[in-house]
Amino acid sequence: xxxxxxxxxxxxxxxxxxxxxxxxxxxxxxxxxxxxxxxxxxxxxxxxxxxxxxxxxxxxxxxxxxxxxxxxxxxxxxxxxxxxxxxxxxxxxxxxxxxxxxxxxxxxxxxxxxxxxxxxxxxxxxxxxxxxxxxxxxxxxxxxxxxxxxxxxxxxxxxxxxxxxxxxxxxxxxxxxxxxxxxxxxxxxxxxxxxxxxxxxxxxxxxxxxxxxxxxxxxxxxxxxxxxxxxxxxxxxxxxxxxxxxxxxxxxxxxxxxxxxxxxxxxxxxxxxxxxxxxxxxxxxxxxxxxxxxxxxxxxxxxxxxxxxxxxxxxxxxxxxxxxxxxxxxxxxxxxxxxxxxxxxxxxxxxxxxxxxxxxxxxxxxxxxxxxxxxxxxxxxxxxxxxxxxxxxxxxxxxxxxxxxxxxxxxxxxxxxxxxxxxxxxxxxxxxxxxxxxxxxxxxxxxxxxxxxxx
Amino acid sequence: xxxxxxxxxxxxxxxxxxxxxxxxxxxxxxxxxxxxxxxxxxxxxxxxxxxxxxxxxxxxxxxxxxxxxxxxxxxxxxxxxxxxxxxxxxxxxxxxxxxxxxxxxxxxxxxxxxxxxxxxxxxxxxxxxxxxxxxxxxxxxxxxxxxxxxxxxxxxxxxxxxxxxxxxxxxxxxxxxxxxxxxxxxxxxxxxxxxxxxxxxxxxxxxxxxxxxxxxxxxxxxxxxxxxxxxxxxxxxxxxxxxxxxxxxxxxxxxxxxxxxxxxxxxxxxxxxxxxxxxxxxxxxxxxxxxxxxxxxxxxxxxxxxxxxxxxxxxxxxxxxxxxxxxxx
Numbered sequence: 001x002x003x004x005x006x007x008x009x010x011x012x013x014x015x016x017x018x019x020x021x022x023x024x025x026x027x028x029x030x031x032x033x034x035x036x037x038x039x040x041x042x043x044x045x046x047x048x049x050x051x052x053x054x055x056x057x058x059x060x061x062x063x064x065x066x067x068x069x070x071x072x073x074x075x076x077x078x079x080x081x082x083x084x085x086x087x088x089x090x091x092x093x094x095x096x097x098x099x100x101x102x103x104x105x106x107x108x109x110x111x112x113x114x115x116x117x118x119x120x121x122x123x124x125x126x127x128x129x130x131x132x133x134x135x136x137x138x139x140x141x142x143x144x145x146x147x148x149x150x151x152x153x154x155x156x157x158x159x160x161x162x163x164x165x166x167x168x169x170x171x172x173x174x175x176x177x178x179x180x181x182x183x184x185x186x187x188x189x190x191x192x193x194x195x196x197x198x199x200x201x202x203x204x205x206x207x208x209x210x211x212x213x214x215x216x217x218x219x220x221x222x223x224x225x226x227x228x229x230x231x232x233x234x235x236x237x238x239x240x241x242x243x244x245x246x247x248x249x250x251x252x253x254x255x256x257x258x259x260x261x262x263x264x265x266x267x268x269x270x271x272x273x274x275x276x277x278x279x280x281x282x283x284x285x286x287x288x289x290x291x292x293x294x295x296x297x298x299x300x301x302x303x304x305x306x307x308x309x310x311x312x313x314x315x316x317x318x319x320x321x322x323x324x325x326x327x328x329x330x331x332x333x334x335x336x337x338x339x340x341x342x343x344x345x346x347x348x349x350x351x352x353x354x355x356x357x358x359x360x361x362x363x364x365x366x367x368x369x370x371x372x373x374x375x376x377x378x379x380x381x382x383x384x385x386x387x388x389x390x391x392x393x394x395x396x397x398x399x400x401x402x403x404x405x406x407x408x409x410x411x412x413x414x415x416x417x418x419x420x421x422x423x424x425x426x427x428x429x430x431x432x433x434x435x436x437x438x439x440x441x442x443x444x445x446x447x448x449x450x451x452x453x454x455x
Numbered sequence: 456x457x458x459x460x461x462x463x464x465x466x467x468x469x470x471x472x473x474x475x476x477x478x479x480x481x482x483x484x485x486x487x488x489x490x491x492x493x494x495x496x497x498x499x500x501x502x503x504x505x506x507x508x509x510x511x512x513x514x515x516x517x518x519x520x521x522x523x524x525x526x527x528x529x530x531x532x533x534x535x536x537x538x539x540x541x542x543x544x545x546x547x548x549x550x551x552x553x554x555x556x557x558x559x560x561x562x563x564x565x566x567x568x569x570x571x572x573x574x575x576x577x578x579x580x581x582x583x584x585x586x587x588x589x590x591x592x593x594x595x596x597x598x599x600x601x602x603x604x605x606x607x608x609x610x611x612x613x614x615x616x617x618x619x620x621x622x623x624x625x626x627x628x629x630x631x632x633x634x635x636x637x638x639x640x641x642x643x644x645x646x647x648x649x650x651x652x653x654x655x656x657x658x659x660x661x662x663x664x665x666x667x668x669x670x671x672x673x674x675x676x677x678x679x680x681x682x683x684x685x686x687x688x689x690x691x692x693x694x695x696x697x698x699x700x701x702x703x704x705x706x707x708x709x710x711x712x713x714x715x716x717x718x719x720x721x722x723x724x725x726x727x728x729x730x731x732x733x734x735x736x737x738x739x740x741x742x743x744x745x746x747x748x749x750x751x752x753x754x755x756x757x758x759x760x761x762x763x764x765x766x767x768x769x770x771x772x773x774x775x776x777x778x779x780x781x782x783x784x
Contacts, residue, residue: 008494011710012501032487033506033704033725035718044712049705051491071495154596180596186626191585191619198589201574202524204596225579226586234567235557236781238574270782294784 002057002082004073010039010046017041018066019074028056030077037063037074054079116409118378120327123285123320124313133312135305138280139169139245142287143207145317147177150205153291156183156196157209157246166211167247167306193219193244197226200242200296207291210246213262213300227296228271243290245299248276249341249391250428250439252304259428259435261392263340264401266298267368273322274369276300278343280310282366285320293322302341325372327379331361334449335379337402338389339365342440345421346389349445358453368398376402377410384415385452389445394422416452421445467675469743475517475674476734476744477752479509482533483731484760485542486705489532489549492764493709498549502563505533507704510730511636512537514677515604515697518685522599524590526574526583527606529564530703534606538571542759546767554770558777581607581614584633588624588694591631602688606634610641612655618662621694625662628693632684633659635698636671642707643715656698666696672728702728 010017018040030036031053039048057076061068068074133141147153154177159166161174161184174182185192189210196206210216216223227240250259266274273295277283283301290297312318328343329350338346343364350360361379365371380386386406388399399420406418424438486504493502505512508530516537519525527534535545540556548555548566556566564578574590577583587605594601611617612635624631635655639646652658656666665687669680677699684695702724706713713721738744 006495008491009496010494012499014710041710043710044714046710046712047718049490051487186619186622188619188622190616191623194582194585194616195589195592195620195623198574198586198591199593199596200589201586202590202593204593221579221582222585226577226582230567230575231784232781233557233561233565233576234781235555235560236784237557237569238567239784241784273783 002076002078003052003054005036005050005075005077007061007068007070007072007074008039008048009070010041010048011043014041014070016067016069019061019063019068020045022059022063024056026056026058030054030056050077052077055082057082057085116374116377116381118327119324119372119375123281123326124315124318129314130311131314132309133280134307134309135277135280135283135301136167136169136307138284138312139287139301140171140173142284143170143291144173144176146288146291147173147181152203153205153207154181154183155207155209156185156192158185158187158211160184160209165209167303169209169306189215189218190222193222194226196242197222197240200227200240201230201238205241205291207243207245210244212258212303213246213248214258214260216244216246216262223296223298224269224272228269231295232271239294240296241294242296243287243299244296245287245290246301247303247306248300249302250423250435253430253432253435255430256427261340261390261423263300263368263390264392264397266300267398267401269369271296272369273297273367274300275322275367276340277366278305278340278364280308281312281318282320282326282364284312285318286322286366288317288319289322292319297322300340305341320366323367323370323372325375326364326366327361327375328364329360329362331359331383333359333383333453334361334385334387335376335383336360336362336387336389336445336449337365337376337399338362339368339398340391342389342391345440345442345445348442349449352442352446353449356455358449358455360449365398373405373409377406380406380410381413384413386414386418387421387445387448387452388418389421389440391423391440394420394425397422416454419448419452421448467678469738469741471517472734472738472741472743473748473752475513476731476738476749477756478513478516478537479674479731479734480752480756481542481759482509482513482536484756485536485546485763486532488760488764489546490705490709492546492550492767497768498563499551500562501529502549502709503530503707504705504709505530505703507724507730508636508638508671508701509533510674510677511634511671511699511701514674515634515681517674517678518681519602519604522572522601523604524572524574524594524601525604525606526577526587526590528580528583528608528611529576529578530608531564531566531576535566535568535573538568538573540568540571540573542763543766546763547770550767550770551772552767552770553773554766559773560777560781581611581616583607584611584614584617585620587633588620588629588631591624591629591694592627594630595628600630600689602630602632602685604632604634606636608641609635609637609639609646609650609655610644612658613641613649618658621659621662621664624694625664628691630688630691631694632681632688633664633666633694633696635696636701637698638701638703640703640707640715643711643713645715654698656696659696664694664696666698669697669699671699671701672730672733674730674734
């Protein structure tokens with residue numbers, strides 16, 4: 001039976017085109033790959049090749065015809081020994097299957113009917129022995145403990161080994177684990193991030209230290225396109241168990257290129273987990289969880305917090321679940337939501353507000369993907385007011401996202417608009433006075449709370 | 456072209472030769488069918504065909520052993536078929552169906568197989584190069600003596616991350632073979648308009664990585680070079696570069712009118728250097744196969760390809776619930 005040659009789609013968006021020119025006529029023998037016609041799409045004139053071999057039977061659509069729909073028969077091709085016979089009438093376009101018009105199922109994390117319940121479970125059992133430890137020490141202990149228990153965990157980055165860490169996070173680790181597992185890289189973020197992603201595909205559990213997250217912008221393609229998306233693109237076959245960690249956000253007086261908070265950037269990406277601890281116990285517990293997690297985890301630290309000491313539980317294997325907020329302070333009048341170094345301003349503000357008789361509930365998100373919406377919403381439903389606090393840029397911020405979520409899910413509970421306290425919408429200035437102005441301040445948080453409580 | 460002359464006396468049996476013929480033909484017929492399904496609107500988006508380059512993957516797979524890994528760019532259908540992935544699963548991924556390797560969620564450019572150690576299918580030009588070195592890093596770390604074939608094109612060879620990777624692969628003696636599939640065009644830009652030196656493999660010299668040029672239209676030359684590179688890597692001597700000079704007959708993607716080269720140029724390569732015709736001739740003149748034998752192979756391949764197209768059309772679209780699966784492990 002004669003094969004119909006159909007008007008081809010020659011671009012992702014083509015629906016019809018002009019049959020500009022036939023390069024064969026009835027009776028011509030063609031073989032696979034021969035150019036048989038020229039077709040004009042909206043973008044270009046394309047050569048159209050024969051796929052099958054045979055003899056052209058009839059030309060059904062003459063050259064010069066415009067608006068020929070994709071999949072209309074434009075010619076017939078005869079196989080060995082077949083006669084042309086009468087020309088068939090041009091057929092109607094064979095419809096390609098239309099994309100299914102089914103409604104998308106609701107986002108698992110989106111609107112749920114259930115009443116949000118606040119997560120008040122403590123991170124460690126009551127009576128656990130505590131010790132004071134810096135964030136720096138807590139991070140090192142987390143990595144060392146995980147490397148002791150899993151041979152496939154290794155650390156790579158600039159100056160992590162012989163220099164003992166640019167910020168001394170990996171102090172002593174080269175001595176304990178050797179140069180096969182604590183690996184100094186050249187200054188080549190894009191390259192070593194990609195190598196680490198490949199190593200994770202190959203079954204290892206890399207910890208990649210970026211000297212700061214500012215330099216991770218060189219590597220962001222590997223983080224997002226390769227690490228975050230491959231599990232989905234492979235239909236679940238190939239995951240990327242990797243941790244990207246390092247200091248994030250403003251340090252002090254290092255200027256615009258070294259002072260940016262990337263929390264909102266990474267939190268936007270499906271396929272990533274994103275955490276940003278404030279305390280040493282969270283730094284330790286979350287980093288251990290991140291290293292064990294089968295997914296890529298962005299672990300955002302803060303240089304200013306590295307030397308700060310907090311209570312850390314003395315436990316053999318202390319972890320903090322990713323995706324769980326922590327309520328630092330319970331209160332009745334307003335909910336302050338923050339994370340990372342923003343917590344410093346939120347807690348200071350809560351102290352000052354208490355002096356004025358305003359009781360603030362302070363929530364540390366700790367994880368920015370997934371976010372513990374329930375804890376935030378339950379708190380807002382109790383206090384009816386919310387102020388968010390972060391150091392990042394104000395446009396498209398975590399606070400913006402929380403405001404939208406609160407509006408969608410707890411609008412009737414609000415007695416005032418949610419206010420987002422954030423860094424200013426400017427590159428970070430160097431001058432000491434201007435830098436102070438560019439960052440969020442405790443004063444601004446106090447003022448925002450007074451505004452939403454109408455004091 | 457400074458490519459090596461065809462191997463005079465092939466150190467290869469008639470059976471092996473027939474197998475290469477078969478594998479190359481499978482890729483070509485599969486790609487022609489994919490082009491046809493694209494024309495019918497059954498395959499969407501971008502679709503980059505491998506027609507003309509078949510000898511590269513078939514020759515290198517002949518040099519690989521179980522456990523070796525491979526990954527490439529978005530022009531990946533040939534690599535998947537050559538490493539033994541199921542044509543049905545590949546074609547069904549092209550049509551975005553449940554039976555595809557990625558359940559229809561990856562598409563032409565994003566397919567993977569943990570079983571066959573095929574690590575993609577990468578859509579960002581050059582991004583697969585450090586990932587390939589990372590796979591080699593994992594092999595070295597686990598001391599399992601496998602090698603990774605990291606394929607990229609002459610276009611990707613101008614990405615900075617390729618050289619970041621060369622540096623670390625050499626520094627750490629990673630068992631990775633960098634296969635530069637030089638088909639002479641980075642999309643529409645001819646190599647001489649984009650690349651400062653006529654040969655790309657020489658850039659490895661700056662990092663102390665040995666390499667060579669290979670005639671990518673000669674499957675036996677590719678296999679021989681592949682074996683040499685594999686031996687180098689398995690001996691713990693670090694990376695190796697193969698610059699395989701090849702040619703794609705079709706446009707960069709299905710929507711490429713290919714006005715940057717003449718019809719005659721394409722036709723000349725087809726007539727004079729076609730990798731499949733070359734093996735066909737060797738089989739016939741060497742009396743390894745008769746015309747009838749080859750017809751039988753052709754018929755068999757046509758059947759496999761037609762079945763893959765039928766499978767790809769009849770496999771259902773993924774269930775809507777798949778929208779939210781496989782985001783996190």
